[in-house]
Amino acid sequence: MAVVFEKTKMLTDVPFHYCPGCTHGIAHRLVAEAVEELGMQDKAIGIAPVGCAVFAYNYFNCDMMEAAHGRAPAVATGIKRVHPDKLVFSYQGDGDLASIGTAEIVHAAARGEKVTTIFINNAIYGMTGGQMAPTSLEGQVTTTSPYGRKREHCGLPIRMSELIATLDGACYVERVSLHDVPNIIKAKNAIKKAMKYQMEGKGFTFIEVLSTCPTNWGKTPVEALKWLKENMIPYYPLGVVKEEV
Amino acid sequence: MAKLTINEDACKGCSLCIQVCPKHILELNREKLNAKGYHPIGIINMDECIGCASCARMCPDVVFTVER
Numbered sequence: 001m002a003v004v005f006e007k008t009k010m011l012t013d014v015p016f017h018y019c020p021g022c023t024h025g026i027a028h029r030l031v032a033e034a035v036e037e038l039g040m041q042d043k044a045i046g047i048a049p050v051g052c053a054v055f056a057y058n059y060f061n062c063d064m065m066e067a068a069h070g071r072a073p074a075v076a077t078g079i080k081r082v083h084p085d086k087l088v089f090s091y092q093g094d095g096d097l098a099s100i101g102t103a104e105i106v107h108a109a110a111r112g113e114k115v116t117t118i119f120i121n122n123a124i125y126g127m128t129g130g131q132m133a134p135t136s137l138e139g140q141v142t143t144t145s146p147y148g149r150k151r152e153h154c155g156l157p158i159r160m161s162e163l164i165a166t167l168d169g170a171c172y173v174e175r176v177s178l179h180d181v182p183n184i185i186k187a188k189n190a191i192k193k194a195m196k197y198q199m200e201g202k203g204f205t206f207i208e209v210l211s212t213c214p215t216n217w218g219k220t221p222v223e224a225l226k227w228l229k230e231n232m233i234p235y236y237p238l239g240v241v242k243e244e245v
Numbered sequence: 246m247a248k249l250t251i252n253e254d255a256c257k258g259c260s261l262c263i264q265v266c267p268k269h270i271l272e273l274n275r276e277k278l279n280a281k282g283y284h285p286i287g288i289i290n291m292d293e294c295i296g297c298a299s300c301a302r303m304c305p306d307v308v309f310t311v312e313r
Contacts, residue, residue, distance in 0.1 A: 001248060005298040005311040016306055020283070021259030025305030181265055181299045214259075221259040 010036045010044075014058045021221020023178040023211040024052060024120065028059055030184070031091065031118055034192040035062065040087045040199070045079050047072040049101075051093035052126040070101020073108035076115040087195055089116040094135040095125045098160050102134075105164070112169025112203040116194045119160060122211040123232060130216030134158045137235055142216070157235065161208045165242035171203030173241040177210040177233060179225045202245040210236055247296025249288055250310040258283035262300035262309070268293045271300060 010032035016025045035044045041062065048056040050069035057064035067075040072090035080088040097105050097119050105117065124142055125131040132142040132149055135157045139148040149157075165173040172194050176187035187209060194205035210232050212224035219227055256279060263271045263286070274287035286308065288294070296313030 001246070001312040003310065004296055004313045005301040005309065007307045007310070011307065015255050018305065020257035021261055022305055025307065026303070029307055181302050184302050221261050222264055225261070 008032045008036050010041060010061050012059055012061050016059060017055060018052065019215045021212070021214045021224065022052070022126075023122075023209075026178050026184060027091075027118065027120055027187075027209050027211060028053075028056065030188040030191055031089065032060060034188055034195055035087065037192060038087070038195055038199075040195070043085065044087045044089070045083070047076045047079070047088070047090040049090070049092040049096040051096045053091055053093060053120065054127070056091050070096050070099070071104050072096065072101065073104040073113070073115070073117060076117075077108055077111070077113045080113060080115050084114070087116075087199060088114075089118060089195065091118045091120070093120045093126065094122065094133045094160075095128070098134045098158055105160075106167070109164045109167045109170045109204045109206065112171070114198050114201055114203065116191070116198045116205045116207070118191065119206065119208045120211045121160070121208055121232075121236065122213040123157070124213050124216045126213045126216055130213075135160070137231060159236060161206065161236075161241045164204075164206045167204075169204050170206055170242060171245050172197050172205040172243050173208075174206075174243075175208040175210065175236060175238050175241060177228065177238055178212070179210070179229045179233075183238070197245055200245075208236070210238075246313070247294040248312040249291065249294050249296075249300070250312075251286060251288070252308045252310075253277070253285040254280045255306045255308045256283060256285040257281065257306055258285060259305065260286075261303045261305065262286055265299045265303045267297060267299065268295060270294060
């Protein structure tokens with residue numbers, strides 16, 4: 001018998017600290033497998049965010065650096081400019097990237113930095129206790145929007161992929177989801193493609209990954225996947241937003 | 246003929262693998278608690294496993310190793 005699936009060597013043996021059913025674990029695996037399949041194990045450098053994935057540096061078996069909240073694209077810029085032969089990726093959530101770090105991500109994309117950003121969008125602030133994020137859906141109940149997000153008060157959620165795609169420096173932007181196995185496979189292919197474009201020096205690459213937060217959504221892991229599919233995907237359509245390489 | 250190996254202590258009992266298994270041969274093992282205090286996933290009927298690795302791809306904690 002041949003091994004058809006085993007834990008990639010790009011992940012360490014440290015068990016993930018995430019809540020049961022949290023799709024961060026899947027996203028970590030996909031990033032790790034993408035690096036491994038590209039043969040870049042010895043050349044990858046990751047930037048960990050602030051948020052639930054703050055301990056990402058414990059899980060990836062490559063050089064990792066922790067950035068100040070939202071500043072991962074700035075740190076990635078520095079690393080990539082000093083080491084242009086390295087594969088540099090930042091892994092950020094929606095609180096980190098779409099809120100406190102909006103300036104950094106927009107300008108990194110505008111400058112066309114040759115890095116890959118993995119943007120985990122779960123429509124809520126996970127680590128801090130389920131507050132409303134810029135990506136929370138209209139009507140979504142969170143601890144800071146107990147009657148649901150109101151358009152007239154908070155506006156509508158930001159579609160980061162579409163926003164980034166308007167910038168000339170961004171060469172590849174795709175939105176993927178982790179709600180079922182076929183989409184998980186697509187997500188890995190997108191991450192791989194983004195990393196490939198980065199190494200070819202094409203420009204800034206951005207993959208938005210729709211994810212779940214069962215704990216703060218108040219749902220079971222299985223219900224959370226269903227909620228993602230039924231509520232998030234209509235507002236955040238999947239697919240390639242931009243591919244100009 | 247396929248073989249599924251489970252790293253029980255890494256499992257958090259989230260059950261995402263159960264709903265993607267096309268053969269419906271996965272179930273939480275209610276007889277057991279792992280080191281984290283969860284009922285880990287168990288296999289009801291190994292002979293029916295086709296080694297598709299859907300469970301492994303869905304698992305957020307990478308507990309499965311699949312051989313075929």
